[in-house]
Structure formats: C-alpha cells, structure tokens
Amino acid sequence: xxxxxxxxxxxxxxxxxxxxxxxxxxxxxxxxxxxxxxxxxxxxxxxxxxxxxxxxxxxxxxxxxxxxxxxxxxxxxxxxxxxxxxxxxxxxxx
Amino acid sequence: xxxxxxxxxxxxxxxxxxxxxxxxxxxxxxxxxxxxxxxxxxxxxxxxxxxxxxxxxxxxxxxxxxxxxxxxxxxxxxxxxxxxxxxxxxxxxxxxxxxxxxxxxxxxxxxxxxxxxxxxxxxxxxxxxxxxxxxxxxxxxxxxxxxxxxxxxxxxxxxxxxxxxxxxxxxxxxxxxxxxxxxxxxxxxxxxxxxxxxxxxxxxxxxxxxxxxxxxxxxxxxxxxxxxxxxxxxxxxxxxxxxx
Numbered sequence: 001x002x003x004x005x006x007x008x009x010x011x012x013x014x015x016x017x018x019x020x021x022x023x024x025x026x027x028x029x030x031x032x033x034x035x036x037x038x039x040x041x042x043x044x045x046x047x048x049x050x051x052x053x054x055x056x057x058x059x060x061x062x063x064x065x066x067x068x069x070x071x072x073x074x075x076x077x078x079x080x081x082x083x084x085x086x087x088x089x090x091x092x093x094x
Numbered sequence: 095x096x097x098x099x100x101x102x103x104x105x106x107x108x109x110x111x112x113x114x115x116x117x118x119x120x121x122x123x124x125x126x127x128x129x130x131x132x133x134x135x136x137x138x139x140x141x142x143x144x145x146x147x148x149x150x151x152x153x154x155x156x157x158x159x160x161x162x163x164x165x166x167x168x169x170x171x172x173x174x175x176x177x178x179x180x181x182x183x184x185x186x187x188x189x190x191x192x193x194x195x196x197x198x199x200x201x202x203x204x205x206x207x208x209x210x211x212x213x214x215x216x217x218x219x220x221x222x223x224x225x226x227x228x229x230x231x232x233x234x235x236x237x238x239x240x241x242x243x244x245x246x247x248x249x250x251x252x253x254x255x256x257x258x259x260x261x262x263x264x265x266x267x268x269x270x271x272x273x274x275x276x277x278x279x280x281x282x283x284x285x286x287x288x289x290x291x292x293x294x295x296x297x298x299x300x301x302x303x304x305x306x307x308x309x310x311x312x313x314x315x316x317x318x319x320x321x322x323x324x325x326x327x328x329x330x331x332x333x334x335x336x337x338x
Contacts, residue, residue: 037186037270045266050258071258074251078258082266085259089328 039086043079050075099283103207103276124211131192160188160262164323173329174335182222183330186215187323194275194315198308206318207275209268216268219326227333238336267325271318278311 045057058064150158164184168176190206197204198244205211239256241248285307288300293308298330 037274037317039326041266041270042262043272045269046259046262049262051264053258053261074255074260075258078255078262081255081259084263 002068013093035086035090039083042082046079046082047072052079099280099287102203102279102283105208116254123203124208127196127205128193132187132194132203134196135188135192160184169322171324172331173335176327176330179264180329183323183326186219186326190215190271190322191256191316191319194319195312197275197279198312198315204275204279206271207279209272212268212272213264215322216264216271219267219329220264223326223329223333224328227336230334234308235336237335238332263329267322271322274314274318278307278314282307282311 050071050073051068054068054075057071058067061067105122105124107122108126109140112121113120138153139157142153145151147154147156161184164187165177165180168180168183172179193205194203197207227238239253239260241252241256244252281305285300285304289297289304292300
C-alpha cells in the first residue's frame with residue numbers, strides 16, 4: 001500500500017515537471033519567431049548598405065559599375081557575417 | 095478607392111499648413127496618432143501608479159508587468175550597468191508597442207508603417223550608441239571593427255566588411271519594423287477587399303482568413319516592439335562592454 005502512495009506522488013511530481021516544461025516551450029516559441037524575423041532582415045540590410053556605399057563611391061570617383069559590383073559582394077559578406085554573429089549569440093544563450 | 099490596399103498609408107495634413115524656413119511642419123494624421131499613442135501611455139502609467147496598493151488592481155498590474163519585463167530584459171542582455179538606460183529603452187518599447195497596437199484599430203493609422211518614422215527611431219539609437227561607445231572607450235572603440243587573430247593581409251577587407259556590418263544596423267532595425275507593419279496591414283486590407291468583391295456567396299473564406307490574420311498581426315505588433323527593444327539592448331551592450 002505504501003509503495004502505491006509513493007508512486008502516485010512521484011507521478012504527480014513528474015506530471016507537474018512535464019507541464020512546466022511545456023509552458024516554457026510556449027514562451028520561447030514567440031521569442032524564436034522574433035529571432036527568425038531578425039535574421040532575415042539582417043542579411044538583406046547589409047547587402048543594401050554595401051551596394052549603396054558602392055554606388056555613392058562610383059558617383060564620386062566616376063568609375064560607374066565597378067565599385068558598385070565590388071561593394072555588392074562585400075555587402076553580401078557583411079550580411080553573412082551579421083547572420084553568423086547573431087546565430088552565435090543565440091547559441092551562447094542556449 | 096476604398097478597396098485600394100495602400101490607401102490606408104496616406105498622410106494628409108490636419109488643420110492649417112505650417113511652414114518654418116522652407117520645412118513643412120504641418121500637423122498630419124501621422125502626428126495625431128503619435129500624440130494619441132503617447133497620451134495612452136501617459137494615461138496608463140499615471141493611473142497605474144496613482145494608487146499603490148499591495149494587492150494591485152488590473153491597471154497597476156499591467157504597469158508593473160511592463161516595468162519588470164523591460165527591467166529583466168535589460169539585465170539579461172546588456173548587464174546591470176545598463177540600468178541607467180532603462181528610461182530610454184522603456185520609452186522606446188512603449189512607444190513602438192502602442193503605435194503598433196493603436197494601428198490595429200479600424201479606421202486608425204499605423205505610425206510605424208512609414209519607414210521615415212522607424213528610421214528616425216533606429217538612427218537615434220544608432221547615433222546614441224556610437225557616441226556612447228566613443229565617450230566610454232575613446233579611440234579604443236574602433237577595436238570593434240578589428241577582430242582578433244586575423245592575418246595582416248586580410249585585415250583591410252575584414253575592416254571594410256565589419257564597418258558595413260556596423261552601418262547596416264539602423265537599416266535592418268528600421269526596415270524590419272516598417273516592412274512587418276506595412277505588409278501585415280496591406281494583407282489585411284487585401285483580404286478585406288476580397289470579402290466585398292466575392293459577396294455573400296464566396297466571401298466567407300477570406301473573412302475567416304482576415305480574422306486569423308488579425309490575431310497574427312497583434313502577435314507581430316507585440317513581437318516587433320520586443321525585437322526593437324531587445325536589439326537596442328544588444329547594441330548598448332556592445333558599446334558598454336567592449337568585447338567579441
């Protein structure tokens with residue numbers, strides 16, 4: 001009889017833990033959606049900024065398509081760096 | 095005209111035109127809704143802190159929850175020495191949140207669906223954080239652009255990439271908020287237009303969609319305010335505690 005009581009209390013505690021874990025999962029769901037939205041724009045923004053800088057420098061030095069193309073690729077690299085950095089930050093938190 | 099999904103983003107002036115030195119400073123519907131959301135924040139905080147009872151009323155609970163939410167966020171992401179910036183981040187979060195939420199009401203105007211508004215907010219954060227970094231660390235703040243352990247030959251390229259990555263912060267911060275708000279509101283309007291044009295027979299499906307999308311939009315409105323505030327905290331952290 002004693003054993004059954006022990007098992008029921010253990011079961012209750014285990015159930016409570018599972019419930020708590022599920023609650024935590026729900027709250028982190030919204031946060032991870034926010035992170036996903038964050039990363040997608042970071043990639044695009046760096047490409048945009050890089051190309052704009054290239055375009056401005058082109059107008060300045062009169063080397064029409066050259067610098068825009070160069071800085072476009074540098075912008076892509078910066079975008080990937082951005083994503084890499086924020087992914088690293090996320091990993092640290094977990 | 096009423097079914098044009100972009101019509102809701104039109105800015106028009108209310109009252110007389112004000113011109114100061116060639117700059118048009120007229121009061122617009124955008125300014126009106128900024129005033130409304132600021133007034134709502136002030137009212138909430140005023141009534142929330144008016145009667146400080148041990149067992150809080152609903153409005154006091156909301157105020158206290160928003161306080162602890164931001165305070166905890168700053169502590170977790172930027173460290174305890176960023177506590178001095180609490181008023182700034184709290185104001186930023188509340189303003190973005192209330193502008194987004196007021197924009198969810200029918201017949202209202204979403205202030206944050208214009209890139210100039212979000213860009214000014216993001217530029218304010220960006221310039222402020224950069225100045226703070228230079229004040230705190232002096233010329234050493236430029237070390238942010240020089241990662242450790244990079245061979246000399248690659249350094250010029252890496253520095254350019256790091257500078258572009260740094261400059262892209264305000265753009266990504268502002269475009270994210272603006273694009274999410276504008277896309278969401280346009281989509282709601284498009285589905286609303288479908289309900290009208292399909293009539294009584296086929297209009298039920300888009301109606302269901304717009305109900306679901308409204309729920310999603312409220313989530314996005316909150317989430318974007320949260321992301322805006324947390325990124326400000328992360329940038330503050332970079333400026334205050336200089337390391338990689």
